[in-house]
Amino acid sequence: MAMSDDTTNSLLTVGDYIRWAASSFEQAGLHYGHGTTNAIDEAAALVLGALKLPPDLHPAYFASRLTLAERKRLVAVITERIEQRRPVPYLLGEAWFCGLAFEVDERVLIPRSPLAELIEVGFAPWVDPESVQRVVDVGTGSGCIAVACALAFPQARVDALDIESAAVSLTAHNAARHGVAGQVYAQRSDLLEGLPEEPIIDLIVTNPPYVDARAMLALPPEYRHEPRNALAAGADGMDAMRRLLPQAARRLSTDGVLIGEVGHGAAALERAFPDLRITWVELEHGGAGVFVAEAAALRACFPEHTAETAN
Ligand SMILES: C[S@@+](CC[C@H](N)C(=O)[O-])C[C@H]1O[C@@H](n2cnc3c(N)ncnc32)[C@H](O)[C@@H]1O
Secondary structure (H helix, E strand, O other): OOOOHHHHHHOOEHHHHHHHHHHHHHHHOOOOOOOOOOHHHHHHHHHHHHOOOOOOOOHHHHHOEOOHHHHHHHHHHHHHHHHOOOOHHHHHOEEEEOOEEEEOOOOOOOOOOOHHHHHOOOOOOOOOHHHOOEEEEEOOOOOHHHHHHHHHOOOOEEEEEEOOHHHHHHHHHHHHHOOOOOOEEEEEOOOOOOOOOOOOEEEEEEOOOOEOHHHHHOOOHHHHHOOHHHOEOOOOOOHHHHHHHHHHHHHEEEEEEEEEEOHHHHHHHHHHOOOOOOEEOOOOOOOOOEEEEEHHHHHHHOHHHOOOOOO
8 A cells, every 4th residue: 555645635533544444454354363353443543543532432522633744744644554564563562451541562462352341240150259369360351350350349469470571560550550559469470370379369360371273274364463362372272271270279269269361262262171060151242252260160070180189
């Protein structure tokens, strides 16, 4: 696509650029999956974000004229979205999750977990909010789940774990941004291995890598900007869960639960753990593969890992 004076001369308003971006995105056959599902929403997210305007800007402002510098900037980011297939949140350095803005860059996955809708209701009915003192987010990335959990359970300590140091530092930054730095402990850890044995955990929330080898080969170009280690999890996508679930069995409190996400990997999870009693959660806002595993079910499935569990 030619970035021409013609474009900046003929397109003048916020609405002009949203419309033009949407038409150009459709023509280029982009993939939408990082916060939007269609060209017009994608165009609005990019144009409004690049102009530092709120994502829910009143449409009356769409007729506002832009300066030449703003128009040139918009042509540049719209062109980059198309030519590089860079997802909008990386272009803007920001993604939204649970109504909160998180700083993101190519070192972390772009937040989009369907776990958001459960966090927003305090994981009801799976969790008694009063009893949650200790939450652990395994594979925290930008820290979006950990920060949202800290706000949902203000009395709880939240350990935000990731094997990547860059994710740990971005999580600390995002926790400070949302005023929960004193509650969210971002740490580098291989799954739960970096945590001390005590105290025990009331709630583990996790969306570790779960894309299988076949799906990795078929990923649209947009996803190739994300860290491979945040997505790929071996032949059947269950490599991380295979190690994590036995660890969780020994770390959860008696009434503790693990709430996990495996996306399209539901069948693979059931094949990998035929003896594990889990409940699949019906999601109202889209997405798939969210399950609840209670401590007792995990211990029954992995008795050899839980022999020393005290409580
Ligand atoms: C699917 S991403 C989820 C990121 C974040 N929770 C979100 O929803 O945006 C998986 C995360 O797990 C991390 N990860 C991969 N292997 C890990 C391991 N062995 N221990 C801890 N974290 C791991 C990756 O670095 C990545 O940040």
